[in-house]
Amino acid sequence: MFNKESDTSDTSTRQSRIAPSLERMADWPWWLIVAILIGLIIVFQIVTNQRMSNIFAAISTGIGITLRVTFSAYIIAVVIGLFVGLARVSKNRVIFNIASFYVEVVRGVPILVLLMYIAFVAVPLIAEMLGARTRDFPNELRVVLGLAIAYGAFESEIFRAGIQSIEKGQMEAARAVGMSYFQAMRHIILPQAIRRVLPALGNDFVAMLKDSSLVSVLGVEDITQITKLYAASTFLFFQSYSILAFIYLTMTILLSRLIRTLETRLSIHNR
Amino acid sequence: MNNSTNSSDEIIVIRNLVKKFHSLHAVDDVSLTVGAGKVVVIIGPSGSGKSTVLRCINHLEVPTSGEILVNGVKLTHNSHDINAVRAEAGMVFQEFNLFPHMSVLENVMAGPLIVKGMQREKAREIAESNLARVGLLFKKDEYPNKISGGQKQRVAIARALAMEPKVMLFDEPTSALDPELIGEVLEVMKGLAKDGMTMLIVSHEMSFAREVANEIIFMDHGKIVESGPPEELFERPREARTRQFIGQILR
Numbered sequence: 380m381f382n383k384e385s386d387t388s389d390t391s392t393r394q395s396r397i398a399p400s401l402e403r404m405a406d407w408p409w410w411l412i413v414a415i416l417i418g419l420i421i422v423f424q425i426v427t428n429q430r431m432s433n434i435f436a437a438i439s440t441g442i443g444i445t446l447r448v449t450f451s452a453y454i455i456a457v458v459i460g461l462f463v464g465l466a467r468v469s470k471n472r473v474i475f476n477i478a479s480f481y482v483e484v485v486r487g488v489p490i491l492v493l494l495m496y497i498a499f500v501a502v503p504l505i506a507e508m509l510g511a512r513t514r515d516f517p518n519e520l521r522v523v524l525g526l527a528i529a530y531g532a533f534e535s536e537i538f539r540a541g542i543q544s545i546e547k548g549q550m551e552a553a554r555a556v557g558m559s560y561f562q563a564m565r566h567i568i569l570p571q572a573i574r575r576v577l578p579a580l581g582n583d584f585v586a587m588l589k590d591s592s593l594v595s596v597l598g599v600e601d602i603t604q605i606t607k608l609y610a611a612s613t614f615l616f617f618q619s620y621s622i623l624a625f626i627y628l629t630m631t632i633l634l635s636r637l638i639r640t641l642e643t644r645l646s647i648h649n650r
Numbered sequence: 651m652n653n654s655t656n657s658s659d660e661i662i663v664i665r666n667l668v669k670k671f672h673s674l675h676a677v678d679d680v681s682l683t684v685g686a687g688k689v690v691v692i693i694g695p696s697g698s699g700k701s702t703v704l705r706c707i708n709h710l711e712v713p714t715s716g717e718i719l720v721n722g723v724k725l726t727h728n729s730h731d732i733n734a735v736r737a738e739a740g741m742v743f744q745e746f747n748l749f750p751h752m753s754v755l756e757n758v759m760a761g762p763l764i765v766k767g768m769q770r771e772k773a774r775e776i777a778e779s780n781l782a783r784v785g786l787l788f789k790k791d792e793y794p795n796k797i798s799g800g801q802k803q804r805v806a807i808a809r810a811l812a813m814e815p816k817v818m819l820f821d822e823p824t825s826a827l828d829p830e831l832i833g834e835v836l837e838v839m840k841g842l843a844k845d846g847m848t849m850l851i852v853s854h855e856m857s858f859a860r861e862v863a864n865e866i867i868f869m870d871h872g873k874i875v876e877s878g879p880p881e882e883l884f885e886r887p888r889e890a891r892t893r894q895f896i897g898q899i900l901r
């Protein structure tokens with residue numbers, strides 16, 4: 380979206396130079412211009428203002444944790460999603476029902492509640508069963524697990540829809556040359572389905588980056604948590620949270636662009 | 651039953667096949683045999699159960715009752731047998747169903763590589779010789795969306811042949827094609843017939859059937875109405891229903 384808007388701004392500025400009119404200016408992506416201006420002001424402040432650069436330095440120590448939580452939870456979520464998605468198209472009623480139970484329950488509970496449930500109920504229970512102590516499971520591991528389980532349900536729906544969007548004749552043709560169901564899935568159906576759902580998977584990657592902020596509730600020191608603590612001790616709420624929002628926005632924009640580049644690279648590569 | 655005497659020269663034996671979809675009898679007590687090297691063509695109006703008979707042979711549909719033997723192997727629900735039979739019976743669909751994410755060559759290699767676990771080099775050799783057989787070796791690196799409908803169907807034939815099947819099943823292989831592309835597909839099929847391939851074909855291409863078929867089967871409402879050599883069935887149909895249908899398609 381970001382990309383598209385900036386493209387139109389290019390063409391409309393070019394056109395308005397030839398025939399300047401108020402109507403053209405109304406078509407400008409003003410929101411983007413304003414956003415870029417605010418961004419520039421924040422960057423300028425960070426560079427020139429000692430207090431702002433202190434805040435930025437403090438918050439950015441959490442970027443590593445935010446990225447680590449995002450990436451690891453996302454990778455686990457995609458793996459869960461793939462297997463649960465396969466289970467959801469299975470003809471085996473037991474497998475189908477177990478998978479459906481997971482998906483429907485998880486989709487019906489707020490992620491925050493799910494995170495707390497896993498961290499404070501499920502993990503202690505598992506710890507007890509294993510004869511370990513709850514604090515042997517670091518908080519970061521618990522929140523990664525929670526986010527992965529939540530997003531696993533979303534990704535499974537993406538995979539299910541992708542698999543079901545492949546024409547019935549593909550499975551039949553694969554079976555007709557003698558492939559087993561799993562061979563046909565692996566070599567014929569999934570490669571096509573995954574290509575179709577890549578944009579949706581990419582969107583959820585960005586969404587995961589934003590939802591990783593929820594881990595602050597459990598005291599994991601990601602950028603949100605650090606900002607919370609910093610603002611509370613310095614009373615610089617406006618500055619701290621502005622910088623936090625700025626960091627998230629920058630990361631999501633960069634990540635979206637990266638994903639889009641990968642997608643086009645992939646689609647060119649495959650024909 | 652005397653399968654032991656049958657199995658050597660009968661590639662397909664169907665006895666009292668019934669396939670119901672809920673209360674609908676799509677196939678209603680059909681028995682037929684296809685001998686080694688024979689070409690049998692099934693004709694009949696839409697919905698008469700022609701596709702369903704073919705799809706039961708390689709278990710894309712599970713028969714409700716009856717018995718099917720392919721090259722002497724009886725079809726049961728056992729998945730091992732099913733995969734074995736599917737490898738013996740190549741199938742060509744009306745809609746081609748090529749794998750769009752694979753090149754033409756990869757489409758033909760898929761069976762030998764994935765099902766038979768063959769070495770890449772060996773699979774490539776087999777794929778290339780089968781593409782040459784359908785006259786499309788020069789298109790081996792194209793993707794399916796870059797070739798014509800007739801070429802797609804010829805690739806689909808090569809893909810089935812690469813598994814070295816005992817019998818080829820064709821379900822209206824030319825019905826989805828523009829008229830000018832039908833000929834090239836029929837030529838390939840005639841070539842197969844000449845090479846002694848056993849074939850069971852659903853098709854309404856009358857002149858083709860007349861030229862290559864040993865037997866024509868006319869189906870209606872899930873039953874075989876009558877069958878016989880093409881000259882007999884086309885020229886002197888015994889049943890009024892057959893006469894009417896042939897009159898329709900010749901018009």
Ligand SMILES: Nc1ncnc2c1ncn2[C@@H]1O[C@H](COP(=O)(O)OP(=O)(O)OP(=O)(O)O)[C@@H](O)[C@H]1O
Nearest residue numbers: 671674675676694695696697698699700701702703
């Ligand atoms: N999967 C299915 N579920 C329900 N009914 C089906 C199914 N497949 C086929 N049928 C029905 O079974 C009957 C026979 O279908 P079939 O496809 O075998 O006919 P056909 O002779 O091949 O017709 P056509 O010439 O249109 O291809 C039809 O009435 C059809 O609607």
Ligand SMILES: [Mg+2]
Nearest residue numbers: 700701702821
């Ligand atoms: Mg049909």
